[in-house]
Amino acid sequence: MLFQIHNYFKSYIWEFAMRSHYCGEITETLADQTVTFCGWVHRRRDHGGVIFLDVRDREGLVQTVFDPDTVEAFNTANGVRSEYVVQITGLVRLRPQGATNDNMTTGKIEILGKEITVLNKAATPPFPLDDYSPVGEDVRLKYRYMDLRRDEMQRNLRFRHKVSTQVRNYLDQNGFLDLETPILTRATPEGARDYLVPSRTHQGSFFALPQSPQLFKQLLMVSGFDRYYQIAKCFRDEDLRADRQPEFTQIDIEASFITEEQIMSITENMIKEIFKDQMNVDLGEIPHMPYAEAMNRFGSDKPDLRIDMELVDIADLLQDIEFKVFAGPAKDPKGRVAALKVPGGAKLSRKDIDAYTKYVSIYGAKGLAWIKVNELEKGVEGLQSPIIKFIGEENTLKIMERLGVENGDIVFFGADKAKIVNEAIGALRIKLGIDLELLTKEWAPLWVVDFPMFEELDGGGLTAIHHPFTAPACSPEELKANPATALSQAYDLVLNGCELGGGSLRIHDQAMQKTVFEILNISEEEQQEKFGFLLDALQFGAPPHGGLAFGLDRLIMLMVGADSIREVIAFPKTQSAGCVMTDAPGLVTTKQLREVGVQLRVQEKDKAE
C-alpha cells in the first residue's frame, strides 16, 4: 500500500521486503524472535569454532554469531569478507553474561545466524571504514561512495536532511511557497565569474548557471506569490576555500510587504528553532550590530563574538610623536592605529611573536608592535617592549590605561591604512583567540546591520556592497548627495565569525533604481542588456519586497563541528574545482563541440608548444 510507504523506516514491514528490521534497531525487546536483515559485513571475527559477523546498515550495527551446528550458514559465514552484502535470518537472543557490549545500542543481544545469503561480494576496501583510521581526503573523495558508508558521513548527511526538512516545514508553516527557478539562465549581475553552458540552438550564445536565484525570486514577488523559498543550488566559478565550493546550496527566501525587522525576525526564529530542535541549543536573542561598529571593534564585518578581545583606537594619542610608523596612519584620515589587548599573552615567546608577525604580513601588515605587561605597578619599568622609546612613556601609560591592562597581558599594535589594520589585527584577534583558548562561549550569533550602500574601488569609483538592487535607507536625493556614506537596508547573519546568510530589502521603485545605476556608472544600454527584464518588471507594479539567503552547507558545517563544507556535501569538488571520482570536468568529442558551435584554443596552444 503505497500511501504507507513513508512509514518504512519505523520497521513497517510490507509484504515483499527483503528484511524485517534494520540492523541498528534490533534490541532486547525483540528477544526470542526471528528476524531477517540485510547489510554490509562490517567486521568478521573467526574463532575457529564460532564466527562473529558485525553487520552494518544505515541504522547501525548488530552482532551475528554462527555456530558449526548450522553447517551451511557457518560455511558461508566463513567465506564472507569485509563489505560483502549479506542477508541474514536468525534468532534474536540475549548475550551470555559478561559478553554484552555497552558501546553498541544492540549490545545486549546478538543474532544466532540460521541462514545467510551473500547478495554481493566486495573487493577489499581501499581504506578502512572504521572510526579509528585517519584517511587522506583525496583517497576518500576518489572512493566517495565508500567514504559515505562511514558512520561520521552517514551522520553528517542525515543531520543535513533533518535540518533541510525542518527548514521546509518551518517556511511552509509560515506561508512560504517552494518555487523553482531555472538552472539554465543568463549571466546575473552578481560579482562572481559565471559557469557557462553553450547553446546549441543559439550558436555563439551561452547560458550561465545562476550564482543565486536573486532576480527570479524578485520577479516572483512581482508576480504576487508574496512569500517564496527554495533550497537552491548556486554556482560561482571562483577559487575554492574550506567553506566555498563552486556549487553550493542556499536556503533562499523572499517576501513582499515586509519590513527589514520582520524578515530578520522570521528567519532568526527559524535558525533558533533548528538549533533548539536538532541540537538542544538555545541561541537566545540575537543581537544587532551596525557594520561600522563591527569594523571598529573587531575589524571585520563578520565578527567572531566568541572571543572577547576588541580593537581599540589609539590614534588620538600618537598624532604628534616623531615615530612615523604610528604618527603617519594616526594623522591619515584613511589610516588607523589600533591596539589589541590579549589577556595572558605575556607568556608568548619571541618565536611566537615572530610567527604572529609573519601571520599578519599575509594581510599586508608591515610589522607587529607589542608591549608585554609584566608588573604594571612599576609603571613603564614593568613593561617590556621594543617600541616604548618611540611612542614615549607618557603615551604608553595612557594607552595602557585606556586598554585596562593587567599583569600578564600583551598588547599588539596595528598602524596602517584602516583596511589593512582591520584585516590584519582582526585576523590576529581570531588566531590568538583560538591559539590561546580564549573562546568564551560555544555559539555567538549576531546580525550585522546598517551596511553602507557602496564601497570605494581601488580605481576611485563605487561598487555595490550587496548587489545593485539593494534598497538604501534614504531617498534618491539623499543617496545622490552622499553616496559614499549612505546606508542600505541590508543585513547579514553571522555565527562564530562565519557569514551564514545575508539579504536586504530590494529597490521596488524605478527612480531609486535609476539613481543607483547612475552612481554605479552603469549605462542605460548595459542596464537593458544585463537585466532589462527586471527593470521592465519594476514598471508593472512591483510590491515592496526583500529577503535573504542562508548558506545551508556552512550552517550544517558549523552545527556538526566540521572544518570544511566538504564534510557535509555528498560529492564535493577538490580545491581546483574538479572531482577525483568522476574526473569531471572531462573532455568532449569534436562532434559535441561542433554542435554547440565551440572551437577550442587549448589544443592549438598545445600544438604550438
Added chain:
RNA sequence: GGAUUGGUAGUUCAGUUGGUUAGAAUGCCGGCCUGUCACGCCGGAGGUCGCGAGUUCGAGUCUCGUCCAGUCCGCCA
C-alpha cells in the same frame, strides 16, 4: 595569479650527513583458535619512493620543472 604544507606498500606513517636488500603498524592471503566485539597467535605476499629532467661513482634523500591534494592571500555582492 601568489604564499605555504604534503605526495614512500591497499591505508596511515617512519626513513639520520646522499651509501648495502626502503621499514613499522594496519589491511590483504594462508594456517591455528568456541565468546569475541579495533579478538588473539604463527607464517606469507605486497613498492614506478607522484611524474620528468639534472647534479653525483651512487638520489626516497640535493637542484630545477611539472602534476595532484590541503590551508591561506588575491578573488568570491
